[in-house]
Amino acid sequence: MHGEYKVPGGKLVVADLDVTDGYLADVRISGDFFLEPDTALDTINQALCGLPADSSEAVLTAAVEGALDAGVSMYGISPEAVAVVVRRAVDGGAAS
Numbered sequence: 001m002h003g004e005y006k007v008p009g010g011k012l013v014v015a016d017l018d019v020t021d022g023y024l025a026d027v028r029i030s031g032d033f034f035l036e037p038d039t040a041l042d043t044i045n046q047a048l049c050g051l052p053a054d055s056s057e058a059v060l061t062a063a064v065e066g067a068l069d070a071g072v073s074m075y076g077i078s079p080e081a082v083a084v085v086v087r088r089a090v091d092g093g094a095a096s
Contacts, residue, residue, distance in 0.1 A: 003089030004023040007033075011076030015089040027086070033077035040072045044082060053090050057083040 003015045011033040018025040025046040035041055047067030048060065055063075060083035068079075 001092070002034065003087070003091075005081055005084045005085040005088060007076060007081045010078075010081070012092070013077055013081045013085045015082075015085040017048075017086065017089050019090065022053050024048050024051050024053055024055075024086070024090075029082055030087070034075040035077070036073040036075075037071075038073075040068060043067050043072075048082075048086060051054040057087055060086050 001015075001017050001019065005013045007013060011031055013029065013031040013033060015027065015029055017027040028043045029041060029044055029048075043065065044064055047063045049064060051060065057080070061079045064079035064082050
């Protein structure tokens with residue numbers, strides 16, 4: 001599944017993922033944003049894997065926020081943007 005979201009005033013965020021038995025699997029977030037440290041992207045992907053595919057944007061946002069420590073800097077992206085793009089991917093690219 002694939003979804004895209006252009007953050008207002010920010011960057012493009014892309015989600016590619018699978019749904020297995022009703023759960024998010026093999027989540028891959030990408031785009032033209034920046035994260036410091038770079039390893040934060042793996043942390044985001046791992047935080048989303050295993051969540052129910054019907055998770056709300058609020059649940060997805062909380063999962064991303066909970067996985068990242070205070071030392072992570074996000075440029076052109078936010079936990080909310082990640083949640084939107086994951087919902088779009090699951091919902092077939094439709095706007096949330």
